[in-house]
Structures are given as structure tokens and as C-alpha cells.
Amino acid sequence: MQPSAEVLYRQMYKSRRFEEAVTELWNDGHISAEMHLSKGEEAIVAGVVDHVTDGDALALEHRGTAPLVMRGVDLALLIKEFMGLEDGLCRGMGGHMHLFSPEHLAASSGIVGASGPAACGFAFAAQHLRPGKVAVAFFGEGAMNQGMLMESMNLASAWSLPVIFVCKDNGMAITTPSNEVTGGDLLKRARGLGAHAISLDGTDVNEVWRAAREAFVRAREGGGPTFLHATCVHPDGHLLGDPLLRIVRKPVRELKSRVAPLMKAATTGGSSLSEKAASLGSIVDMLGRASKADRQGASDPVEQQRPQLSISDAQRADLEREVDAEVQDAVAAALRSKEARG
Amino acid sequence: MKTMSFAGAIEDALMKAMSEDPRIVVFGEDVHSIRMNLFAKFGEMRVRSTPISESAFLGAAVTASMAGLRPVVELLMIDFVAVGVDALVNHAAKLEGFSGGRWKAPMVVRASCGGGYGDGGQHEQSLWGWLAQIPGLKVVVPSNPADAGGLMLSAIQDEGPVIYLEHKLLADYWIDGLADGGRTNLDYDIPEAGARGEVPRTWEPIPIGEAKVLRDGNDLTMVSVGVSVHRCLEAATQLAEHGVQAGVIDLRSIAPLDTDAVCRAVERTGRLLVVDEDYKHFSLSGELAAVVMEAGITAQFARVCVEDTIPFDRRREAEALPNVARILEAASGLRA
Numbered sequence: 068m069q070p071s072a073e074v075l076y077r078q079m080y081k082s083r084r085f086e087e088a089v090t091e092l093w094n095d096g097h098i099s100a101e102m103h104l105s106k107g108e109e110a111i112v113a114g115v116v117d118h119v120t121d122g123d124a125l126a127l128e129h130r131g132t133a134p135l136v137m138r139g140v141d142l143a144l145l146i147k148e149f150m151g152l153e154d155g156l157c158r159g160m161g162g163h164m165h166l167f168s169p170e171h172l173a174a175s176s177g178i179v180g181a182s183g184p185a186a187c188g189f190a191f192a193a194q195h196l197r198p199g200k201v202a203v204a205f206f207g208e209g210a211m212n213q214g215m216l217m218e219s220m221n222l223a224s225a226w227s228l229p230v231i232f233v234c235k236d237n238g239m240a241i242t243t244p245s246n247e248v249t250g251g252d253l254l255k256r257a258r259g260l261g262a263h264a265i266s267l268d269g270t271d272v273n274e275v276w277r278a279a280r281e282a283f284v285r286a287r288e289g290g291g292p293t294f295l296h297a298t299c300v301h302p303d304g305h306l307l308g309d310p311l312l313r314i315v316r317k318p319v320r321e322l323k324s325r326v327a328p329l330m331k332a333a334t335t336g337g338s339s340l341s342e343k344a345a346s347l348g349s350i351v352d353m354l355g356r357a358s359k360a361d362r363q364g365a366s367d368p369v370e371q372q373r374p375q376l377s378i379s380d381a382q383r384a385d386l387e388r389e390v391d392a393e394v395q396d397a398v399a400a401a402l403r404s405k406e407a408r409g
Numbered sequence: 410m411k412t413m414s415f416a417g418a419i420e421d422a423l424m425k426a427m428s429e430d431p432r433i434v435v436f437g438e439d440v441h442s443i444r445m446n447l448f449a450k451f452g453e454m455r456v457r458s459t460p461i462s463e464s465a466f467l468g469a470a471v472t473a474s475m476a477g478l479r480p481v482v483e484l485l486m487i488d489f490v491a492v493g494v495d496a497l498v499n500h501a502a503k504l505e506g507f508s509g510g511r512w513k514a515p516m517v518v519r520a521s522c523g524g525g526y527g528d529g530g531q532h533e534q535s536l537w538g539w540l541a542q543i544p545g546l547k548v549v550v551p552s553n554p555a556d557a558g559g560l561m562l563s564a565i566q567d568e569g570p571v572i573y574l575e576h577k578l579l580a581d582y583w584i585d586g587l588a589d590g591g592r593t594n595l596d597y598d599i600p601e602a603g604a605r606g607e608v609p610r611t612w613e614p615i616p617i618g619e620a621k622v623l624r625d626g627n628d629l630t631m632v633s634v635g636v637s638v639h640r641c642l643e644a645a646t647q648l649a650e651h652g653v654q655a656g657v658i659d660l661r662s663i664a665p666l667d668t669d670a671v672c673r674a675v676e677r678t679g680r681l682l683v684v685d686e687d688y689k690h691f692s693l694s695g696e697l698a699a700v701v702m703e704a705g706i707t708a709q710f711a712r713v714c715v716e717d718t719i720p721f722d723r724r725r726e727a728e729a730l731p732n733v734a735r736i737l738e739a740a741s742g743l744r745a
Contacts, residue, residue, distance in 0.1 A: 124472070124476060126472065155509075156509075157507055157508050157509040157511070158509030158510070159509070160506050160507050160508070160509050161507040161508065161509070165503070165507040167504070167507060167508035167509075167511065167512050169475075169508070169511055169512045172475075172476060174472060174475060174504075174512070176499070176500060178495055178499050178500075181468060181495065181496075181499070181500065183465070183468070184464060184465045184466070184467070184468020184469050184471075184472075184496060185468055185469070185471065185472045185500070186472070187465060187466075187468070187469035187472075188468065188469035188470060188471055188472030188473035188474075188475070188476065189472045189473070189475075189476050191436075191469055191473045191478070192472070192473045192475075192476030192477055192478045193476070194454070195432075195434065195454065195477075195478060196432075196476070196477045196478065197476075202472075214464055215464035215465060215468060215493070215495065218460070218462040218464050218465035219464075219465040219468065219469070221460055221462065221465070222459065222460060222462060222465040222466060222469065225460060226457070
């Protein structure tokens with residue numbers, strides 16, 4: 068039975084608030100290097116993870132935060148891990164791209180496409196040791212051009228593995244538009260490899276939930292893998308401090324140091340004038356697209372679920388306050404731990 | 410006395426382990442045919458043929474082991490690890506570190522290695538130095554049936570990823586399948602003591618990381634692994650006829666490396682000759698020189714290794730691989 072709208076809303080809201088807190092910590096310099104958030108894909112994750120029960124496995128990529136938050140991993144452990152603290156989820160050894168929770172059979176990888184083979188292995192172990200259990204692979208559409216992911220779809224089909232391949236398609240492979248580097252149709256591709264395949268609006272948690280239910284039932288009953296192709300938007304781009312978004316949001320500051328070398332490169336030597344003009348045109352197009360996408364704003368999955376709620380505004384405010392407090396407590400605990408470390 | 414072939418010993422030890430532990434599964438390319446006996450005994454669920462798809466099934470082996478199985482995953486040839494090496498380098502090897510020690514990947518990657526039968530440089534490599542360089546991976550290379558069985562048991566029992574390499578000149582079915590193909594008119598320089606030999610009445614695991622001194626000698630220490638161990642023993646016999654006492658150490662394991670055994674011997678002899686079928690540069694042989702220097706031992710050093718792409722032509726192949734003549738020449742350079 069489909070859970071109440073509040074249950075799914077709470078999951079998405081919690082992930083969103085958590086990631087907003089992480090963004091602040093990142094901005095303040097508490098978190099080093101790259102940070103890839105699940106912001107914008109909450110509906111996909113919530114709609115899928117709601118079906119996950121103990122013994123099911125999660126093969127995650129570099130955006131593992133939302134699935135782990137929604138599986139109930141302790142928020143403070145996650146933040147401490149992001150901050151590299153010894154009392155983090157992985158003792159500060161993994162960071163946000165390499166999160167592991169053996170209790171949840173959840174493993175992440177920062178290698179694009181690696182969640183495919185990982186899910187196959189989890190599913191193979193389920194066939195032996197935990198019949199009826201499944202493995203979920205989360206990845207983006209950029210990963211669909213990785214050999215290992217295609218190989219794993221074939222393996223999952225050939226062995227009837229209980230795998231659910233969840234493709235979160237935001238249309239951008241890092242900063243490259245996916246349609247420029249992808250041949251054919253992803254649904255047909257998955258079907259060609261023997262998986263059931265379905266396309267859906269990844270900003271609608273209820274649509275995702277229903278599609279995922281079918282996929283989970285099929286997998287649990289031995290019907291083999293399903294490919295869920297869900298569209299979404301990443302309002303923060305590929306990672307915090309996304310280079311294209313920085314340019315379109317603060318063009319004067321960001322372009323100051325770039326324009327002179329770009330112009331010099333485009334006006335001296337190299338290929339023919341027309342080829343160089345074409346390159347410059349492409350760069351302008353690329354920035355124009357990023358700017359347009361940024362201005363349009365995302366169809367926000369969290370906002371979208373609000374009208375579905377059957378509770379009063381006051382009840383919603385209570386729910387949100389409760390989640391906010393949980394997130395704040397986790398942040399405070401992590402900062403205390405960092406301070407204690409000296 | 411009980412004797413077995415090299416391949417028979419591996420199968421016997423593996424069969425015993427699989428009979429005792431239902432978590433052990435074998436999967437990889439062609440396992441229904443190359444592991445026919447295991448398939449017949451344990452069935453489809455435990456001996457499963459994969460697509461020719463190294464990235465997928467090596468990656469799957471990692472998480473299968475994380476989720477409670479003990480996979481022995483078959484690569485046919487270690488050359489093909491290059492196709493799916495991400496699973497080993499970025500996943501299996503990193504798991505224990507990344508998870509803060511909370512999760513491990515008890516998996517065995519089994520593959521053939523080595524040359525000497527004319528298959529060319531894409532199917533005859535050793536690559537153990539390349540793999541051993543990655544922290545978190547263990548690499549074992551047995552040189553005889555007793556070690557082959559014992560090391561297979563310890564590889565399976567190990568809590569982390571172990572790469573188990575069997576030399577094609579030692580395991581008869583590789584030569585039969587890849588080289589002879591039913592013909593009887595071709596010759597290979599197969600070391601008899603490696604291809605068949607005494608084995609224990611019951612298999613016991615041999616600790617990974619313990620080298621074995623096969624021959625004592627006070628003038629010179631030869632350190633080697635795999636088939637080259639036998640070339641060293643032959644060279645040592647010839648050297649003894651000329652009054653030079655050469656010791657031979659079989660490393661058996663590349664990672665971890667038994668540095669104590671090497672240093673103990675070289676401290677005494679002051680001469681180290683590494684004979685390694687793997688590539689010369691940035692390698693096991695270079696590592697051994699560094700180990701001896703780091704220990705503060707003053708020693709002369711020489712090495713006989715593969716230096717370039719292994720030629721297809723069998724005459725040139727024989728010159729490219731470590732052989733007795735090259736070992737004797739290198740040893741003579743150390744005597745002065």
C-alpha cells in the first residue's frame with residue numbers, strides 16, 4: 068500500500084534540509100573538496116527507498132547522501148564523515164563519495180557506473196543467502212555510457228538478478244549535455260540488454276513510488292532486473308561550486324580571469340578562423356543553456372509534494388520543525404566533535 | 410607419499426573448501442568447461458559461467474563478498490584484468506580503508522599467468538607487480554602443487570581480496586587448451602617439479618606472505634617466484650658445479666612480501682639476483698632492491714626480468730623470458 072503523502076514528504080524534506088545544512092558547512096570550509104548533493108532528485112530516491120527493507124542492498128554513486136539519510140543512517144555520523152572526523156560513519160576515511168553502512172548493505176563509489184556491477188554482486192548474494200531480497204543501483208544518465216554499467220545490465224538479465232537500475236537523468240554528464248554524447252535511446256538500450264524499462268517523471272514522488280513498486284515486486288519474485296529512467300534537475304549543477312553555474316551566476320567575477328586567455332587562444336594560431344569561431348559559439352551556447360536552466364528554476368520535487376499533503380499547515384509546520392531540529396542537532400554534534408579534536 | 414599435478418592440487422583444495430563452506434562460489438568466464446568437475450559436483454548456483462564481461466563480474470564479486478559469499482572469480486588470463494581493473498584497484502582494495510575497517514571483501518581472483526608457449530604479449534604477461542603495488546590487494550604465485558593447494562586455501566580464508574595466479578606452464582590444462590590443442594608435436598620447457606609433486610595428506614592453509622628457502626647458498630641469493638623459481642634452481646645446480654653456492658628463495662607471495670627472508674639471506678651473501686618473469690621497470694625486482702637498501706644492507710644487485718613486450722615468435726620469446734642462460738650470465742656479473 069502506498070504510504071501517506073506525509074511519509075514521503077518527510078523523507079524528501081529531511082534530505083533537503085540536511086543537504087542545505089551540508090552546503091552551509093561546505094561554504095564555511097568545514098568540508099574539503101568536491102561535494103555532490105542529491106538536491107533535485109529527492110523524489111526519485113524517496114519513491115524507491117520507501118520499498119527497501121532490511122536485507123535489501125543499495126549500490127550508490129557519488130550522490131549517496133539522500134539514500135542513506137532516507138534509510139535512517141545517523142545524520143551526525145554522515146556529517147562527521149563529510150568533515151573527515153574519526154568518529155564519522157567511516158572514521159573519516161571515505162568522505163561523501165565513499166560511504167559504507169554494512170548494517171544497511173549500502174556501499175557507495177565515486178567511480179561513474181560502478182554501482183551497476185556492485186548491485187549485481189549484492190543481488191547475486193541475495194539469490195544465495197537472502198532469497199526475495201533485491202539490490203538497487205543508483206546512477207545518473209552520464210553513467211549510461213560506461214561499459215561496466217551496460218555489462219552489468221546484461222549480467223543481471225542473463226542471471227535474472229533481482230536488480231533495480233535507477234537512472235536519475237538531469238540531462239548533464241558533469242558539464243556536458245548528455246544528448247551530445249549519447250547515441251540512441253536509453254530505454255531501448257536497457258530493453259536491448261534484457262531489462263524491463265520504464266520512463267517516468269522523477270520530480271513526482273508518487274509516480275516514482277508506483278513504478279518502483281512494480282520493479283520491486285518483479286525482482287522479489289525472480290522476474291529479473293528493471294530499468295527506471297527518471298528525469299530530474301540538479302539546481303546546484305554537478306557539484307557545489309559547479310564551474311558553469313558560477314559563471315552564469317557571477318559572470319563579471321568569474322569571467323574576469325578567463326576572457327583574456329580565451330580571446331588570445333581564439334585569435335592566435337591553431338585551426339582555421341571558422342573552426343575557432345564555431346568553438347567560441349559553442350562556448351557561448353553552453354553558458355547560455357546553463358543560464359537559461361538556472362533562471363527557469365527546477366520543478367522542485369519537495370515543493371511539488373506539498374499540495375498532496377492531507378495534514379493542516381500547522382501540522383506540516385510541526386513536522387518541518389521536528390526535522391529541522393534533528394538536522395540542527397546533527398550539525399551541532401559534528402561541530403562539537405571537530406572542536407574537541409582541536 | 411601422495412603426488413598431484415599442479416592443476417589437480419588446486420582443484421582438490423578448492424573442492425575440499427567448497428564442500429565445507431557453502432558460501433564459496435565460483436564464477437567467471439567458461440567455468441562450466443574449465444571447472445567441469447566443480448560444476449558437476451556443486452551445480453549451477455555455485456559454479457556459474459559469466460558473460461565475457463570482466464568489469465561486471467569482477468565488480469559483482471566485490472559486493473557479493475561484502476554481502477556474505479566467498480567468491481572465487483575466474484579471469485582466464487591475468488592480462489584481461491586490465492579490462493575490469495577498476496573493481497580491484499578502486500573498489501576491492503579500498504573497501505577496508507574507506508569503511509574505516511568496518512567492511513571487507515573476502516574474494517579470490519583466480520587467473521592464469523605467464524608465458525613460454527608462444528601466445529604473444531597480450532596473453533602471456535605476469536602483471537603481479539602492477540597489482541601488488543595497490544595497497545589492499547594480496548597477490549600469491551605458487552610454484553609447485555603443494556604450495557598451489559595450500560595457498561588456495563589461505564586465499565579463500567583470507568578476509569580481503571587475494572589475487573591467485575597460476576602459471577600456465579605448471580597447470581597442464583592451460584597448455585593442453587591454449588598451446589597444444591590436441592597436437593603432440595610441440596615442446597615446452599615445463600619444470601617437472603612444478604607441474605607435479607608431493608602434496609600433504611590433508612590440505613592445510615599456507616600463510617600468505619611467507620617465502621620459502623628452497624636452497625641454501627653463501628655466495629649469492631636468488632629471489633624468484635612462479636616458474637622462474639625452477640629456472641633459478643637449475644642455474645644454482647650449474648653454478649655449484651663451478652664452485653659457486655647460490656641460494657634460492659621462492660617468494661610465493663608478492664604482496665605481502667616476505668622482506669625478512671630476503672634480507673636475512675642477502676645480509677649473509679652480499680649478492681642479490683632477482684629473477685622475475687614480470688616487467689623489469691617499476692617492478693618487484695626494483696622493490697626488492699629498495700627493500701635491501703632500506704634495511705641498510707650493502708649488496709651487489711642484478712636482475713633478470715622481462716624488459717619489453719613479449720614476442721610471439723617462440724625463439725625470441727624464449728630469450729625475452731627469464732631463462733637459465735640469462736641467469737648464469739647475470740650471476741657471473743655479480744661474482745667479481
